[in-house]
Amino acid sequence: MADTTTVARGTESSPAPGRRKKSDRAPRAAGLPVWSIPYLLLVPGLLVIAGLLLYPMVQLGIMAFQKVGLAQIRGSRPAEWVGLENFEKILSNDIFWSALRNTVVFAAVAVSMTLVVGTAVGVLLHRLGKKMSLFVVIGCMFAWAVPPVAQGVVWRSLFDAESGIVNWALNLLPDWLAAPPDGQPSWTGTPWLNDTVPLYIALVVCVVWAGFPFIAVSVLAGLKGIPHELYEAAKVDGSGPWHTFRKITLPMLRPVFAVLTVLSIIWDFKVFSQLYVLMNGPTNRDGFNLSMYAVAEAFRPPQKLGTGAAISVVLTIILLIVTVVYVRQIVKQEEM
Template identity: 40%
Template sequence: MTATTLAPPLTAAAPPPAAPRARRRSAAPLVLLAPSIVMLVVFIGWPLVQMIVMSFQEYGRAQIFGQPAEFVGLDNYLAVLGDSEFWMVLARSIALCIVCVTATMVLGVLIAVLLTRLGVVMRSAVSIALLLAWAMPALTATIVWGWIFDTQYGLVNYFLSRVTGTDWTGHSWLIDPVSFFAVAAIIITWGAVPFVVFTVYAGFSQVPGEVLEAASLDGASPWKRFRFVTLPYLRSILLVLLILQIIWDLRVFAQIYALQTIGGVRADTNTIGVYIYSVSMASGDLGAGGAISVILVLIMLLVSAYYIRSMLKQEES
């Protein structure tokens, strides 16, 4: 009796891997983005290039009327950086920016939290009031606030006279630089708070209710729930808001210029935006004004560098 060995079953050969198909990139995204790209190049890119070129030229009133501009290299930058007034204006602008951004972010988050606690009627009323404040142009708002702080008929002086028993009629809030910037900070914060409120209030919808409920069942206080649960979900939103507010408040122009027109001393209350306007238009030195503008752009890029780096890291991951 002979043993028979069974041959192993034949297995079908695996088919060769299919060659990767070349991905055909559609032109539709570029077509859809083309209008926006053209608008950015025309209205932002080209003026920015002109400003940079002008900052390396001697560009004054003669060049405005057709005389060729002379290339002066870094002379405009050296003159600006060597001017003590520029550094004083820059420090003043940064200090005002810190105060306004801090007040705007704190008040914006607090009011957004308040909206979540209000009923439908009160929440609608507060939202409409915020929208009206946000929709008012900066120049119009500054004029209205200028009336409120008017020396003779202002509501603030009248209220202080009634409360303190001292006659505040004739007191100027704009003649002193400290009170001038206090009024300016109120106006700037008043106009910027609604944007922060609506953005943060919309961001609350990203916080899962189950997580908040679980934290509440674990005995976490409202402050701890807000700090350890809500804030981590809002961190990216708050970071974007912070950077936008720094950029907007650092280059503020309309409110400061209008207050100076109403009664402020321009030499003691210039911020970087008004200073660029004064150097470029009043003095007619567009080259120096372009150099200051480029320096301001570089400062803003440094401010937003952290956000840009974190955003790129998120895209890579």
Template identity: 45%
Template sequence: MADLRAAPDASAASATLADRPPSGTEPTGTRRRRPGGLGHRSPLRPWLLLAPGLVVLGVLLLWPLVRVVLLSLQDYGLRQIASGESNWVGLQNYVDILGDSYLWTTVLPNTVLFALACVVLTVVLGTAVALFLNTLGGFWRGVGATAIMVAWAVPAITGTYVWVWIFDPLNGLVASVLEGVGAIEPGTVNWFTERLSFYAIATLNVVHHGFPFVAITVLAGLMTIPHELHEAAKVDGASAWRRFWAITAPILRPVFAVVTILSTIWDFKVFTQIYLMPGGNGGNKDVFNLGVWSYIESFAQGKYGMGSAIAVLLTLILLGITLVYMRTLFKEEEL
């Protein structure tokens, strides 16, 4: 009888022990927050992770930009470099630049029209090449894409010297061909002295170097378009031109927007292709763009304040284009 009376007490004790939480734990409702705030996400944690990269960007980009802006507000030349003194002139450099007819009649038209021509030809040629590659099989498409990427991999310096040799007035390929057919006399035509022909050669150079990026980007977009759309359009009797404007162009409008704005940014600040051509390094003032003009004023003339002001103007133009680019990216789904 004693054993039977003890059984309920033992069962109750077992139930009580089973209901207790394991040793070292607490109920969920009464869990204490760990010291130091580790139990919640700190708002400073993302900034701490970004801090190394932001410091590097600040040192490499922000400080030089601030330095250029400060120099643009000074009459800074070789004397100031030697003495370490500052000769502040405020916005006088900008007044001189904006009041100079050379900016409006030569430099700015060279920069804007050259960039516009390069962008249009680069996008058109790159799109045409992408459409051609899209019609090929997988193997030949890879071969063609690899071949055109060679033009993009060639450094701008090397490509510029190749085009300078092609149009060399004495021993160039074009001069030799035209001489062979009796079109010109040897050494009588120099394409680098005239403003229009100079920029025509520079445009060929820039377009040749830039169209592979557009071609590969547009090709990637073309490969995402379902074949059924074009097949249905063919059944309806639509021509290739009609299918491009009715199907391909609307679908790839975000791609075209991105490659166009990126090409505009790159072509506005072209320097190497202009400076390395004969006359572009200071011998022919009629072919300067904003980048070359800033370099010549700074390092050839020793007017670092004036050159910095020109660089700031170019930066403001590129900043405006960049803002358009960022706005386009944010509205990509709406295009």
């Protein structure tokens, strides 16, 4: 009788096949569906982005339609709503169109040269051995890690009129290769950073020097992902180096170049620190780009922060248009 009771109790305590006890179930967050947990984990990051990026952009957009000066910053007067008056002022100013031309021309030249130099260095790194490639990569990344203000200081000293290495090196060249400017016996004393064209030549060199390492390392990473069998097949077919690069390397690296081009356009359109140091402040209006023009309008007395904000909004719109148009072209090419 005792045996029968024990067996019955054992049968009742064991769960049915395919079922689990309540204590074995996975714990569940109280009142939270499972699908909401990833979104909740994103909330802290989104709050940081909203506080650091979204809120300043909204305030900048509002300020672009207001008259904001030193009195409004101090709080003695409220900001005056002026509508499109700030945009009308900058669009009717010749300095804006000169700054826009400088920005576009500089960005086109700097982006092109940075991509060409960075791609060439990336291909070279791919052909080097592991130790030498690592050594060159570390050396290049030192240039990329230099802060923008320090970049400007370095290249301002190199292009100095009296003691710069650039003028010293040009003096070593024969006159048929690099003749001094008219009226000068030598290159010493040539003011590279006073006129607009030489100033932007120095700025292009500075930006390309600092920007090509990132392009080179990105291209090197893309080259590592291309199957080596494609190059072996091209070599068997008798394809030359340039034909192989144009038919295999470039198509395979197209997504990499798309991202690098968009990033380079955004970075070079917004160059400010290097130009500010090379120019020694907003002194030459003919050499302004849009970023320098915005800072000069916003912070030089009398302060006109509304006008500076309007210039920044125009620059942001131009960047969005250029980026969208370029990305659409890339998508169309991929679809074709």
